[in-house]
Amino acid sequence: MSFSVVTSQLLHSFLINCEIFAVTLVLGLPLGLIISFGSMSSFRPLSWLTKTFVWIIRGSPLMLQVIIVFYGPGLIWGGQAVGRLDAAIIAFVINYACYFSEIFRGGIGSIPAGQQEAGQVLGMTKSQIFFKVTLLQVIKRIVPPMGNEVMTLIKDTSLANIIANKEIIMMAKDFTAMGIIWPLFYTLVFFLVACGLLTLLLGWFEKKLSYFR
Amino acid sequence: MSVLEVKNLKKSFGSLEVLKDIDFSLEKGETIAIIGSSGSGKTTLLRCLNFLERPNGGRLLVDGKVIFDADDPRTQKENEIRKKRLHFGLVFQSFNLFPQYTVLQNVRLASELLARERGDYRRNKRKILAQIDVEARKNLEQMGLTDKIDYYPHQLSGGQQQRVAIARALAMQPDILCFDEPTSALDPELTGEVLKVIKGLAEKRTTMVIVTHEMAFARDVADRVIFMDGGVIVEQGDPEQVLGNPKEERTKQFLARYYEQ
Numbered sequence: 001m002s003f004s005v006v007t008s009q010l011l012h013s014f015l016i017n018c019e020i021f022a023v024t025l026v027l028g029l030p031l032g033l034i035i036s037f038g039s040m041s042s043f044r045p046l047s048w049l050t051k052t053f054v055w056i057i058r059g060s061p062l063m064l065q066v067i068i069v070f071y072g073p074g075l076i077w078g079g080q081a082v083g084r085l086d087a088a089i090i091a092f093v094i095n096y097a098c099y100f101s102e103i104f105r106g107g108i109g110s111i112p113a114g115q116q117e118a119g120q121v122l123g124m125t126k127s128q129i130f131f132k133v134t135l136l137q138v139i140k141r142i143v144p145p146m147g148n149e150v151m152t153l154i155k156d157t158s159l160a161n162i163i164a165n166k167e168i169i170m171m172a173k174d175f176t177a178m179g180i181i182w183p184l185f186y187t188l189v190f191f192l193v194a195c196g197l198l199t200l201l202l203g204w205f206e207k208k209l210s211y212f213r
Numbered sequence: 214m215s216v217l218e219v220k221n222l223k224k225s226f227g228s229l230e231v232l233k234d235i236d237f238s239l240e241k242g243e244t245i246a247i248i249g250s251s252g253s254g255k256t257t258l259l260r261c262l263n264f265l266e267r268p269n270g271g272r273l274l275v276d277g278k279v280i281f282d283a284d285d286p287r288t289q290k291e292n293e294i295r296k297k298r299l300h301f302g303l304v305f306q307s308f309n310l311f312p313q314y315t316v317l318q319n320v321r322l323a324s325e326l327l328a329r330e331r332g333d334y335r336r337n338k339r340k341i342l343a344q345i346d347v348e349a350r351k352n353l354e355q356m357g358l359t360d361k362i363d364y365y366p367h368q369l370s371g372g373q374q375q376r377v378a379i380a381r382a383l384a385m386q387p388d389i390l391c392f393d394e395p396t397s398a399l400d401p402e403l404t405g406e407v408l409k410v411i412k413g414l415a416e417k418r419t420t421m422v423i424v425t426h427e428m429a430f431a432r433d434v435a436d437r438v439i440f441m442d443g444g445v446i447v448e449q450g451d452p453e454q455v456l457g458n459p460k461e462e463r464t465k466q467f468l469a470r471y472y473e474q
Contacts, residue, residue: 115311121301123327
């Protein structure tokens with residue numbers, strides 16, 4: 001098995017990791033924001049319900065959640081409801097949205113009440129205050145903890161192989177089964193490069209937001 | 214007719230009565246200074262005027278019209294309160310400028326958002342926005358900040374930030390401009406520049422309610438001084454009289470303590 005063949009096969013399967021990663025961010029971030037509103041709601045039953053949900057999701061292994069989303073519907077309602085990749089993506093989106101929601105909650109809570117009050121006395125609506133005043137300040141504050149989550153996410157995507165999604169680690173294991181072990185170690189390079197790029201991107205973003213304090 | 218009438222205003226936080234039956238009125242063009250020790254209810258009074266706190270009792274009248282009545286839920290609708298707030302402007306002790314916007318943007322933002330609600334906004338958008346820009350620059354010029362319009366708040370001194378905050382409040386053209394200890398967060402050498410612009414506003418007959426610890430300033434600027442203690446107005450009247458020759462024992466004690474420091 002030549003180096004270039006292994007590289008191209010691994011790269012091909014790494015696209016699955018990238019897909020899970022991208023979709024989780026695109027859907028998980030807004031969902032996380034909505035969940036954070038739920039847990040901050042002054043309507044007690046809603047905040048209690050949301051907090052319980054977040055506790056259950058954060059309190060159970062992601063790998064188990066992937067399995068539950070994949071097999072659960074079939075066991076309960078019969079038939080095969082979700083595809084393998086879809087199941088993994090659903091589990092990832094929900095799981096990460098819960099972590100994101102806690103980061104949003106902390107970020108929103110860290111903005112001084114005076115910012116909202118200043119908006120109020122100037123006659124702004126609640127949503128104007130959130131989108132025009134608070135949000136960018138929240139984003140600036142949560143870039144470092146979000147960066148951590150994003151780094152963890154790209155590596156976590158390998159958990160999708162528990163329901164036979166052929167992501168990069170699974171692909172490498174197939175090579176191992178054929179008697180060549182080095183592709184498994186080689187996958188490290190893919191993750192390191194991805195995390196390196198993310199570090200650069202996050203650094204750039206942080207710098208972009210450094211124009212205000 | 215008084216521009217503002219406050220009648221029997223009450224506010225409690227739990228069992229703590231912070232305002233007990235506050236009564237006063239304010240004439241157009243008048244400047245009132247409210248003095249008193251911390252915890253006397255001065256700030257809560259301003260926050261009630263700006264609807265940042267909901268009074269438990271009493272009424273507020275602007276130009277003779279009831280804008281808030283604790284006994285009448287119809288005067289307490291959330292969407293109307295937002296509009297009613299615009300009768301008042303509030304300058305905070307801690308400035309509360311929006312850090313991500315420049316000085317000019319800070320002053321323009323609320324006006325721009327409010328203009329979107331105008332019926333002719335789509336048609337005259339460019340004209341309206343240009344108008345807001347001109348007004349904002351004028352207000353900043355009045356505050357002596359023409360050379361700072363493109364700075365971000367963190368690049369300014371506290372005194373400059375507070376002057377931006379005043380320009381921002383003025384931009385909404387409030388009937389009554391309130392100040393909540395506008396110089397308390399400033400280094401002593403910066404208080405002067407802020408007091409000076411407030412004095413300038415008083416000379417232009419801007420209607421103002423100023424909560425302050427600066428007695429000399431209150432004496433200099435205010436048409437009337439109100440002394441509050443324990444959630445009630447103990448004494449009010451001409452600054453010379455209240456600050457120079459108070460009638461009430463509590464006022465005397467407060468001023469004696471103040472001048473000791």
